[in-house]
Amino acid sequence: MTQELKKKKILVVDDEDNIRFLYKEELEDEGYSVTLADSAEQAMQRIEEDPPDLVTLDIKMPGMDGLEFLKILKEKDKSLPVILCSAYGSFKQDFRVWASDAYVVKSADLHELKLTIKEILEAA
Amino acid sequence: MLEKNLVLEVLKEVSKIANSAPDLNNTLQKIIEVIKNKMTFDACSIFLLEENGSRLKVGASCGLPEDLLAKIQLELGQGVTGWVAQTKTSLALSEAMKDPRFHYFPDLAEENFKSLLSVPMVADQQCIGVINVHTVDRREFSSLEINLLETIANQVSGCVRNILIYNQSQRLLKEQSILYDISLAVQTSLKLEHGLWIILSGITREEAGGFNRSILLTVNESSGELHGIMGLGPDSPEDAHRIWSSINHKRNGITEWIISEAEKDEYSRSGFNEFAKDLRFPIEAGNNIFAECVLKKTLFNINDGQNHPLVPKDFLQATGVNSFAIVPLISHEEVLGIIYVDNRYNYQEIVDSHLNLLTRFATHASWVIENSRLFNKLLDTNRELLTIKGQLIEYEKLSALGELSAEVAHEIKNPLVSIGGFARRLKEKIENFPAVPQQKKEIESASNYSEIIVTEVGRLESLLKNILIYSKSGALNVHQGSLNSLLKEVIEIFQTGLFIKKIKIDVCYSGELEPIPMDVQKIRQVLINILFNSVESMPQGGKITIETYLDTHLNREKMATVKVSDTGGGIMPEVLANIFNPFFTTKDSGTGLGLSISQKIIESHGGSIRVENNPGIGVIVYLFFPLKLSSDYTKP
Numbered sequence: 001m002t003q004e005l006k007k008k009k010i011l012v013v014d015d016e017d018n019i020r021f022l023y024k025e026e027l028e029d030e031g032y033s034v035t036l037a038d039s040a041e042q043a044m045q046r047i048e049e050d051p052p053d054l055v056t057l058d059i060k061m062p063g064m065d066g067l068e069f070l071k072i073l074k075e076k077d078k079s080l081p082v083i084l085c086s087a088y089g090s091f092k093q094d095f096r097v098w099a100s101d102a103y104v105v106k107s108a109d110l111h112e113l114k115l116t117i118k119e120i121l122e123a124a
Numbered sequence: 125m126l127e128k129n130l131v132l133e134v135l136k137e138v139s140k141i142a143n144s145a146p147d148l149n150n151t152l153q154k155i156i157e158v159i160k161n162k163m164t165f166d167a168c169s170i171f172l173l174e175e176n177g178s179r180l181k182v183g184a185s186c187g188l189p190e191d192l193l194a195k196i197q198l199e200l201g202q203g204v205t206g207w208v209a210q211t212k213t214s215l216a217l218s219e220a221m222k223d224p225r226f227h228y229f230p231d232l233a234e235e236n237f238k239s240l241l242s243v244p245m246v247a248d249q250q251c252i253g254v255i256n257v258h259t260v261d262r263r264e265f266s267s268l269e270i271n272l273l274e275t276i277a278n279q280v281s282g283c284v285r286n287i288l289i290y291n292q293s294q295r296l297l298k299e300q301s302i303l304y305d306i307s308l309a310v311q312t313s314l315k316l317e318h319g320l321w322i323i324l325s326g327i328t329r330e331e332a333g334g335f336n337r338s339i340l341l342t343v344n345e346s347s348g349e350l351h352g353i354m355g356l357g358p359d360s361p362e363d364a365h366r367i368w369s370s371i372n373h374k375r376n377g378i379t380e381w382i383i384s385e386a387e388k389d390e391y392s393r394s395g396f397n398e399f400a401k402d403l404r405f406p407i408e409a410g411n412n413i414f415a416e417c418v419l420k421k422t423l424f425n426i427n428d429g430q431n432h433p434l435v436p437k438d439f440l441q442a443t444g445v446n447s448f449a450i451v452p453l454i455s456h457e458e459v460l461g462i463i464y465v466d467n468r469y470n471y472q473e474i475v476d477s478h479l480n481l482l483t484r485f486a487t488h489a490s491w492v493i494e495n496s497r498l499f500n501k502l503l504d505t506n507r508e509l510l511t512i513k514g515q516l517i518e519y520e521k522l523s524a525l526g527e528l529s530a531e532v533a534h535e536i537k538n539p540l541v542s543i544g545g546f547a548r549r550l551k552e553k554i555e556n557f558p559a560v561p562q563q564k565k566e567i568e569s570a571s572n573y574s575e576i577i578v579t580e581v582g583r584l585e586s587l588l589k590n591i592l593i594y595s596k597s598g599a600l601n602v603h604q605g606s607l608n609s610l611l612k613e614v615i616e617i618f619q620t621g622l623f624i625k626k627i628k629i630d631v632c633y634s635g636e637l638e639p640i641p642m643d644v645q646k647i648r649q650v651l652i653n654i655l656f657n658s659v660e661s662m663p664q665g666g667k668i669t670i671e672t673y674l675d676t677h678l679n680r681e682k683m684a685t686v687k688v689s690d691t692g693g694g695i696m697p698e699v700l701a702n703i704f705n706p707f708f709t710t711k712d713s714g715t716g717l718g719l720s721i722s723q724k725i726i727e728s729h730g731g732s733i734r735v736e737n738n739p740g741i742g743v744i745v746y747l748f749f750p751l752k753l754s755s756d757y758t759k760p
Contacts, residue, residue: 016538016542018538018539018542018546019538019541019542019545021542022541022542022545022546022549025549026545026549060534087533087534087537087538087541106537106538106541107541107544107585108540108541108542108543108544108545108547108548108578108581108582108585109544109545109548109582110545110548
């Protein structure tokens with residue numbers, strides 16, 4: 001059980017059901033505890049209920065988009081690591097992206113994402 | 125002594141003649157016959173002052189040897205006649221030969237005439253001629269005779285002046301109508317050659333000076349020579365007769381006739397035209413008369429070509445004439461060429477009034493040439509505009525396509541991530557499944573199926589990545605980099621493949637290529653694309669030649685250049701037009717984005733890409749890079 005308590009908590013925010021499911025399965029296999037949110041609003045609720053150690057955040061979402069939500073998150077708690085996940089790399093040019101801790105282009109191969117999560121959590 | 129009745133009769137007859145048809149020679153002849161016969165003189169003559177007012181020539185005579193008289197020309201002030209003309213005073217001499225002013229012409233046997241009465245013809249206070257009467261016997265001219273002759277002289281002066289003015293206006297009218305015909309005909313034809321032919325044909329028309337032959341030569345700026353463009357004229361006297369009589373038949377509707385003749389192109393087959401087209405004269409001062417015409421911008425009327433130092437003798441020999449005239453064609457102060465004319469077949473002297481008209485034709489010819497030049501320029505500009513319009517449409521299509529594909533790519537990306545991600549998980553799950561030996565085979569194929577899904581999704585993902593790069597090339601990450609070393613690096617990647625495909629590679633790096641500003645990652649992608657295409661074009665092996673150098677591109681700045689040639693047989697014509705179009709490909713695999721991405725990347729560097737296709741041999745691709753980036757290089 002102590003092992004279980006030590007598990008790092010990751011909040012996955014993405015409007016796509018299957019992506020959320022995939023991330024949950026993959027990240028749980030890596031030994032993380034994963035919670036899910038399908039919008040910025042729901043994510044805020046989850047964070048208040050149970051603060052995570054790291055957030056993966058999709059950019060393009062209905063309602064509040066990832067970049068806006070990133071701003072709110074960082075204003076609220078600068079130390080909470082946020083990894084932006086997007087279907088394409090073009091947002092890299094947006095200066096608002098600089099506030100995030102990392103930027104990962106979505107891929108069926110989750111190797112890069114897992115590596116980034118690991119690096120950030122170990123550095124913390 | 126004259127009777128009053130006779131005086132009245134003479135005046136009546138003279139005024140009747142003076143008011144008849146405006147034919148100068150006929151009128152004068154009739155008048156002096158009346159004078160001689162009615163007033164009982166033995167000879168009578170009328171001298172007229174030439175238009176330029178310096179010499180007197182015989183206008184009509186009776187009782188004197190006409191053929192000899194025709195040769196006589198008197199300067200103003202010379203002889204009795206010249207004195208009378210100059211002083212505008214009548215002179216009655218009973219002993220003419222004793223007068224110091226008398227000028228003796230032996231041929232005329234003037235000694236046969238004792239007395240001479242000479243009266244001036246004055247109109248508007250200008251002397252226009254002199255009337256002379258002679259008698260064989262000595263005669264004291266009465267004041268009535270002198271008065272009567274002076275009265276007649278006044279009447280004749282008015283008549284002569286009117287006829288001259290009438291003739292002049294007739295000539296001007298004719299010139300105007302010819303010029304009108306010609307300009308009408310010229311406007312109808314937009315073809316330069318036809319326009320010029322029409323003008324040359326005008327020059328050789330009888331009413332318009334009627335030069336036998338004419339040649340048009342134009343200034344060739346690049347060679348510094350006058351080039352013969354066309355020649356118009358008969359090849360032989362028989363031919364001349366045929367052409368002139370056919371023109372005389374077509375006097376009505378001359379404009380239509382000229383145009384239809386021009387369109388037949390028949391003139392171009394004449395020997396004279398062939399001769400004219402081969403003419404070349406260097407435009408150097410003091411070299412030849414044609415060059416002088418261009419350089420001095422004046423016309424030349426050459427009467428004796430053989431003894432003129434600047435007339436090429438071989439030219440005279442070829443044309444068979446000794447006299448000719450040339451006028452410059454001037455438009456906006458610039459000499460475009462010259463027109464040459466001669467009278468090879470009727471040997472008519474070329475006179476000033478003909479040259480005046482020729483000059484006007486020359487002005488017309490200059491307009492025609494200038495118009496045609498402007499028209500061609502207009503056509504070129506229009507063509508250019510159409511091309512630019514086409515490019516703009518293409519560009520708009522591409523950018524619309526770009527946005528669309530970005531949209532589609534994004535929508536497809538998420539499901540792909542799920543499919544691929546779960547396929548990976550599926551594969552792992554199957555492989556870790558604790559299977560009994562009998563099921564092992566089944567599990568292996570299931571794992572294989574998942575593997576296929578994973579691979580195919582990988583392919584789709586890389587396609588999407590290319591599309592996204594294409595539609596959003598993004599800002600360049602520019603650093604100074606060496607094209608040579610980047611090229612070396614890229615060739616290294618291909619080395620093994622080239623060996624297997626039996627492709628030789630020959631590289632020549634220029635030592636003078638300094639590092640240039642570039643996004644190394646993107647230029648690497650370009651070089652890979654270009655080399656990949658070359659390799660693909662040579663499945664049976666071949667040779668790739670690569671060269672780097674500094675090139676002056678489009679006469680502007682120096683460009684760092686990479687030239688890649690292959691021996692793959694070139695591009696099919698129907699394919700060539702599409703090679704820069706996105707999604708166009710001749711390959712079974714590949715996105716068709718290679719060249720269009722390359723083009724986009726190079727253009728975003730301010731450079732350009734050029735493909736030279738040599739069907740049956742191969743393709744040469746030139747990549748031009750500016751040595752410095754302009755400030756707007758990041759423009760999408």
